[in-house]
Amino acid sequence: MKKIDLSLYFVVHQGHLTTDALVNIVLQAIQGGVTVVQLREKDCSFEDFCATGRELLNHLRPLRVPLIINDRVDVAKAIGADGVHLGQNDLNPTAARSILGPEAIIGLTVETFAQGMQAANLDVDYLGAGPIYPTLTKLDCGPAWDFTELDLLCKLSPHPIVGIGGINASNVSKVFQTKLSGIAVVSAILNNADPKAAAAELMHRKINSRLVCSKLRI
Ligand code: TZP
Ligand code: MG
Numbered sequence: 436m437k438k439i440d441l442s443l444y445f446v447v448h449q450g451h452l453t454t455d456a457l458v459n460i461v462l463q464a465i466q467g468g469v470t471v472v473q474l475r476e477k478d479c480s481f482e483d484f485c486a487t488g489r490e491l492l493n494h495l496r497p498l499r500v501p502l503i504i505n506d507r508v509d510v511a512k513a514i515g516a517d518g519v520h521l522g523q524n525d526l527n528p529t530a531a532r533s534i535l536g537p538e539a540i541i542g543l544t545v546e547t548f549a550q551g552m553q554a555a556n557l558d559v560d561y562l563g564a565g566p567i568y569p570t571l572t573k574l575d576c577g578p579a580w581d582f583t584e585l586d587l588l589c590k591l592s593p594h595p596i597v598g599i600g601g602i603n604a605s606n607v608s609k610v611f612q613t614k615l616s617g618i619a620v621v622s623a624i625l626n627n628a629d630p631k632a633a634a635a636e637l638m639h640r641k642i643n644s645r646l647v648c649s650k651l652r653i
Contacts, residue, residue, distance in 0.1 A: 445472050464630040467635040474516075508521075508526050541558070543559045547577070561595045561597055597619045612653060
């Protein structure tokens with residue numbers, strides 16, 4: 436069984452940043468508590484995606500922080516990334532597993548409770564449930580999750596679940612009243628002038644929220 440700490444999952448894209456600047460932000464965020472990094476590039480050539488991915492890998496491997504590639508199994512395979520994150524319309528997880536092998540971390544997006552339950556028998560390592568809240572970072576996603584359904588899925592699913600979409604310091608405590616294993620964020624860290632402090636604040640609020648829940652036995 437692969438061990439992956441999903442507590443604070445940072446999804447990044449290069450945008451106008453240089454690769455050095457992106458790496459710098461990621462390293463600061465890791466100092467603040469980020470446990471997994473995903474490289475998510477939507478308009479990027481295979482070569483550029485691989486080049487940025489390799490640079491991140493060079494820095495993340497010594498820190499033992501996994502690098503997940505969004506959508507592109509070919510990129511993940513080419514650079515030897517730790518895994519891939521797949522949407523419902525990407526290559527299916529079974530095919531991805533046969534390409535990447537048993538050690539690869541494979542994540543799958545679920546936008547509905549039904550998709551979450553359908554994933555029960557799939558050979559994936561975690562589910563990404565989103566959006567938790569509406570977000571400007573991804574405009575083409577479905578409606579936000581209902582928290583009661585989300586919590587039920589967390590209880591029934593054999594896979595750990597990460598919540599994504601619109602999560603920030605002001606709502607993370609509420610998000611962690613659910614049974615989610617972790618949260619995934621883009622803008623809450625990437626758009627913050629101090630990525631380390633932003634990550635640390637999210638982790639701090641998670642810990643406090645879980646402490647309150649356990650005291651109240653929620
Ligand atoms: N999938 C669902 S919402 C989302 C993705 C990739 C974007 C999350 O970005 P942010 O800035 O944390 O809302
Ligand atoms: Mg996708």
